Amino acid sequence: MALSMSPRRVSYVRISVGLLAVLASAPLAASAAQYGGGNGTPENPFLISTPEEFAMIGANPADWNMHFKLVADIDLSAYDETNLHLIGHWVMLGSTANQPFNGSFEGNGKTISGFHYKDMQSEYVGLFQHVTGEIRNLKLARPAVIGDGIGTGSLVGYLEKGAVSTCSAIEANVSGNEAVGALVGAAGGNVYTSWSNGTVSGVRYVGGLIGQAGGGIIARSYSKAAVVGNESVGGFLGGMLKETGIVESCYAAGPVDGALYVGGLVGQVVAGSVWRSYSVGLVTGKQSAGGLIGYQRALAAVYVSFWDMETSKQATSIGGAGKTTIEMKTLDTYLSMNWDFWATWTMCEGVSYPILFWQIPVGDLRCPDGVNFTDFIWFAANWRHSNCGELNHGCEGADLDGSGEVDLRDLSLFAANWMAGVDWD
Numbered sequence: 568m569a570l571s572m573s574p575r576r577v578s579y580v581r582i583s584v585g586l587l588a589v590l591a592s593a594p595l596a597a598s599a600a601q602y603g604g605g606n607g608t609p610e611n612p613f614l615i616s617t618p619e620e621f622a623m624i625g626a627n628p629a630d631w632n633m634h635f636k637l638v639a640d641i642d643l644s645a646y647d648e649t650n651l652h653l654i655g656h657w658v659m660l661g662s663t664a665n666q667p668f669n670g671s672f673e674g675n676g677k678t679i680s681g682f683h684y685k686d687m688q689s690e691y692v693g694l695f696q697h698v699t700g701e702i703r704n705l706k707l708a709r710p711a712v713i714g715d716g717i718g719t720g721s722l723v724g725y726l727e728k729g730a731v732s733t734c735s736a737i738e739a740n741v742s743g744n745e746a747v748g749a750l751v752g753a754a755g756g757n758v759y760t761s762w763s764n765g766t767v768s769g770v771r772y773v774g775g776l777i778g779q780a781g782g783g784i785i786a787r788s789y790s791k792a793a794v795v796g797n798e799s800v801g802g803f804l805g806g807m808l809k810e811t812g813i814v815e816s817c818y819a820a821g822p823v824d825g826a827l828y829v830g831g832l833v834g835q836v837v838a839g840s841v842w843r844s845y846s847v848g849l850v851t852g853k854q855s856a857g858g859l860i861g862y863q864r865a866l867a868a869v870y871v872s873f874w875d876m877e878t879s880k881q882a883t884s885i886g887g888a889g890k891t892t893i894e895m896k897t898l899d900t901y902l903s904m905n906w907d908f909w910a911t912w913t914m915c916e917g918v919s920y921p922i923l924f925w926q927i928p929v930g931d932l933r934c935p936d937g938v939n940f941t942d943f944i945w946f947a948a949n950w951r952h953s954n955c956g957e958l959n960h961g962c963e964g965a966d967l968d969g970s971g972e973v974d975l976r977d978l979s980l981f982a983a984n985w986m987a988g989v990d991w992d
């Protein structure tokens with residue numbers, strides 16, 4: 568296991584016999600599983616519309632290089648560790664029984680609720696145990712996962728490589744030992760435009776979104792989870808271990824509590840770099856606690872990043888620049904350091920901290936603070952305008968579908984998002 572520095576290796580062998588039996592009983596060639604349609608190619612993915620169809624993925628390792636698309640919200644509460652096989656398989660480093668999920672899972676914006684799972688013996692626990700492929704556009708609602716080995720997360724235990732993008736763990740409750748995160752336990756691959764809230768607890772490398780990161784890119788993501796751990800505990804990420812690792816344009820807003828190396832954003836940056844990120848959560852720690860970063864070593868660097876000295880109750884951080892709450896809600900704090908407020912960030916100046924551009928609902932033309940009457944006034948002022956383009960910012964944003972004019976199609980988009988709000992909690 569590339570990321571691990573842990574001595575806890577002894578327990579992995581115990582479970583391997585049962586899991587090998589699972590693998591041996593699985594089909595070896597073409598899929599025998601009955602999904603809801605498709606043939607598993609990227610163009611024609613297997614369609615998943617029920618919990619039973621979803622459970623077939625884990626039960627059919629021969630399909631783990633295939634492509635899947637979720638076409639309905641599903642509820643997994645009838646399943647747990649006694650009747651659900653995690654997708655992808657990991658026994659221990661070097662084991663020939665290791666078999667990652669190397670295909671793709673397109674969540675299609677749908678939600679999987681009710682995933683709950685307890686495994687106190689395996690290394691890596693998550694809905695997907697071991698991944699080298701891609702998981703996209705998937706929401707997990709109220710996942711509850713308990714592990715005790717290395718790598719516990721609701722969506723992925725071990726993202727060896729590949730990517731997780733536009734995924735969320737909402738009201739997650741994840742606890743584990745080492746490398747524990749609300750969404751991903753240990754990430755060697757990339758994680759983009761993803762978020763979490765809920766609670767995360769563990770011993771070492773415990774983070775609000777990801778427990779432990781390797782050499783991948785973690786970008787445009789955030790966590791509001793409350794995080795509790797012992798060593799290397801961060802509101803967003805517990806620890807980053809490799810020099811090529813990057814955290815870019817991320818933030819954390821949840822409270823963080825630990826003993827050693829405790830940071831509002833990252834607990835410990837062993838190696839790698841953090842760029843244009845911030846944190847505002849309360850940080851409590853006994854030793855090497857910092858507003859943004861708990862501890863950073865020689866191969867680590869932190870650039871143009873900030874923390875709120877008031878809400879964190881931390882006056883210092885080994886990386887980043889401390890700001891007052893008012894400064895943290897001032898656009899110029901970020902513009903003066905070349906943060907991108909065209910495509911990456913946006914903010915309701917004086918009212919709130921920056922948020923990521925992708926968090927804004929369609930039709931939130933002003934502030935951003937949700938789609939309300941202020942936005943309607945701007946929309947109405949541009950009603951029936953044409954020649955919408957770059958020069959007038961798409962008729963002040965009212966040309967919601969980018970067609971060049973503000974018409975009924977835009978109004979229906981606006982109406983569909985009426986009162987859609989940014990989640991400030």
Ligand SMILES: [Ca+2]
Nearest residue numbers: 931933936937
């Ligand atoms: Ca608004």
Ligand SMILES: [Ca+2]
Nearest residue numbers: 966970972977
């Ligand atoms: Ca239009």
